[in-house]
Amino acid sequence: MEIWYQRMFAAVLVVLALIMVIYVIRSLVGPTLADRILAVNAIGTLTIVSIAVLAMSKKESYLMDVCMIYAMLSFLAIVVLTAFVTRERLEIRENPEVLEEADLKDLDDDASMEKRRRQRIEEAETGFTEELIPVDPETEEPEPSEGSEEERTTVHEEIDPMIREAREYLEKVRKGEL
Amino acid sequence: MEIVRFVCCAVLLFVGLFIQFSAALGIWRLPSALPRMHSVAMGDSLGKLCLVAGLLLCPFDGFGKLKLLLILVFFWLSGPVSSHLLCRFQVEEEQKDTEG
Numbered sequence: 001m002e003i004w005y006q007r008m009f010a011a012v013l014v015v016l017a018l019i020m021v022i023y024v025i026r027s028l029v030g031p032t033l034a035d036r037i038l039a040v041n042a043i044g045t046l047t048i049v050s051i052a053v054l055a056m057s058k059k060e061s062y063l064m065d066v067c068m069i070y071a072m073l074s075f076l077a078i079v080v081l082t083a084f085v086t087r088e089r090l091e092i093r094e095n096p097e098v099l100e101e102a103d104l105k106d107l108d109d110d111a112s113m114e115k116r117r118r119q120r121i122e123e124a125e126t127g128f129t130e131e132l133i134p135v136d137p138e139t140e141e142p143e144p145s146e147g148s149e150e151e152r153t154t155v156h157e158e159i160d161p162m163i164r165e166a167r168e169y170l171e172k173v174r175k176g177e178l
Numbered sequence: 179m180e181i182v183r184f185v186c187c188a189v190l191l192f193v194g195l196f197i198q199f200s201a202a203l204g205i206w207r208l209p210s211a212l213p214r215m216h217s218v219a220m221g222d223s224l225g226k227l228c229l230v231a232g233l234l235l236c237p238f239d240g241f242g243k244l245k246l247l248l249i250l251v252f253f254w255l256s257g258p259v260s261s262h263l264l265c266r267f268q269v270e271e272e273q274k275d276t277e278g
Contacts, residue, residue, distance in 0.1 A: 005187075008184075008187070012191050012192075015199070019195070022202040022205070032271065034264055034267055037264060037267075038214060038264060041264075042205070048249065049229050052249070064242050068245060068249055071256070072252070078260040
């Protein structure tokens with residue numbers, strides 16, 4: 001009986017390989033990217049089935065673990081490919097200038113965050129100096145907002161209440177109340 | 179009894195292979211990516227069910243069969259998700275083509 005099972009498994013593996021060849025040709029020919037991803041996904045499925053058949057044929061239980069890992073990896077590959085490309089495309093359609101500035105913006109963000117953090121530390125150590133309190137376009141967002149200075153000021157105050165206090169103090173000094 | 183088991187196993191395995199083969203045929207016969215997705219999804223769900231059921235009937239002791247069932251469940255959960263993502267991807271692409 002055992003020999004018949006072995007022969008059947010061999011036949012199944014051969015047919016699976018032939019079906020896989022069909023998918024490989026489709027993934028090479030496929031006109032759109034979705035066709036190729038689809039064919040590669042189906043090849044992954046067939047590979048999992050053939051590893052399972054091999055595990056049954058050799059009576060090795062650990063090959064099933066390989067199957068499981070392969071299933072998770074192929075699912076992850078689909079998610080990463082499609083989600084990444086779709087999100088990028090959506091961003092480009094909504095505001096086309098995002099793509100050109102994207103990498104620069106990331107770097108810039110890190111640098112300005114670092115700069116702001118250092119400024120905070122300096123403020124804490126030395127107390128307030130006058131040039132830090134007016135909103136400085138270099139230390140704040142590089143792109144000028146459409147609103148007036150007051151609008152930016154309110155944003156700034158929301159960020160840091162200590163700066164608001166200092167601003168009120170300065171206003172009093174300018175008016176000569178103190 | 180052994181013969182009956184073998185025959186059931188073989189029939190299930192080859193029915194699964196036939197379904198997978200029809201899915202592979204559908205990927206050539208159908209006109210565009212979304213119908214092809216339908217064909218491949220059928221092959222993935224029903225074909226894989228038949229193949230795994232055939233393998234479960236084989237004489238084999240140990241945790242291997244339990245793991246096989248786990249793989250089948252994982253496939254049934256992950257297949258629709260990946261199909262949906264791929265479908266959204268393709269629709270985005272077609273919209274982009276018609277826009278510009």
